[in-house]
Amino acid sequence: MQVTETLNEGLKRGYAITLTADELDAKVKEKLADAQPDIEMKGFRKGKVPMALLKKRFGQQLLGESMQEAIDGAMNKHFEETGDRPALQPQVKMTNEDWKEGEDVKVEMQYEKLPDVPEVDFTDLEIERLVVPADDAAVDDALKSLAENAQSFEARAKTAKAKDGDQVVIDFVGKLDGEPFEGGTAEDYPLVLGSGSFIPGFEEQLEGVKTGEEKSVEVTFPEDYGAENLAGKPVVFDVTVKEVKKPVAAEIDDELAKKYGAEDLEALKGQIRERLEAEYRGAARQVLKRNLLDRLDQKVSFDLPPSLVDAEAKQIAHQLYHEEHPEDHGHDHGEITPSEEHVKLAERRVRLGLLLAEVGNKAEVQVTDAEMTQAIMQQARQYPGQERAFFDFVRQNPQMQQQLRAPIFEDKVVDLIVEQAKVTDKEVSKDDLQKAVEALDEEEA
Structure with a gap:
């Protein structure tokens, strides 16, 4: 041959x-x-x-x-x-x-052919890691939020008008074309105004009502409402207001702590501090990773396969089109031509992807079965009641497995590089960390 x-x-x-x-x-x-x-x-x-x-x-x-x-x-x-x-x-x-x-x-x-990726010395990389301590003020803010979530309601004066956030205890009868319809009647129903638990327009019309007041609430059911006989139909609810209550935050004490599974208030504070510090570390890692990738993009240069860059640029352009046109759910919009900015971003992604893959392969970085199982479980939570079907789908779909494996592999390679780089910790405020994270989203856009 x-x-x-x-x-x-x-x-x-x-x-x-x-x-x-x-x-x-x-x-x-x-x-x-x-x-x-x-x-x-x-x-x-x-x-x-x-x-x-x-x-x-x-x-x-x-x-x-x-x-x-x-x-x-x-x-x-x-x-x-x-x-x-x-x-x-x-x-x-x-x-x-x-x-x-x-x-x-x-x-x-x-x-x-894939290019020959040059050897990179990561020991001379200097990157900054943001550190945010979970101070007492942050813990106190979290405690206040927990207390608000555990709030109760106390009766207002009979002459007081209900406002957003108040709870109104009501009886109501819903009527379609003057006749009560099934499921449209209730007594002593506790409704928090502004909760969005009723169909649009209902809660807003009860703002300003007083105890003992009767009111006709006119609303229209959404077109996609589950009951076909009511979907898109205008109805009237005859409402009797039996009581208006104001929200009262729970006391920040040992009893509140027990409601959230802690032994006492100090133990709850400790749990909150640990959770906040974990959240801060996660956000700081996002910033660290972006800064590291920026440095690598500037440090490393090699030829890129045009076909990979072209495919990535088209994918970026297609994704951004749908983000800018959320109303367009189909794919009959014709070909979307990538811009120079799309191509530039595609070149960065391909270059860094090839570099990280080469570093990971040489270091024999592996994604374990346990890590894959955890990733699948996290994704499966998005489909409550269908977790088993999702597991089976992933097992039978190599492409889906690769989509789940790729970010795990990438993060492990990033950790490997960070271990070799010169990392300096810098203590900043929570607000500064938040601004740094928001800047990442702006750069990506």
């Missing part, structure tokens, strides 16, 4: 592969010889069918199979000898499309 180079420009490679008729015939005969001992045919004992008859009977069937195996074998041998790693699946096509049996098979193979 002959393999001749036809293209060598940058990362692009092209080869002409010639499989001679004699080589192909030998491959077919080899397959027939391997199968001969097990073949039975009328008039012959098992394993004694003549080769000429076997070739006449099965030759055409084995021809295409032998051709594909020979070409695949030549490609694999080529990649082993050259060390090339194609960025995408190589393009392979026959150049003599009018091929007939007995002729040589001529194939053209083209691909873009």
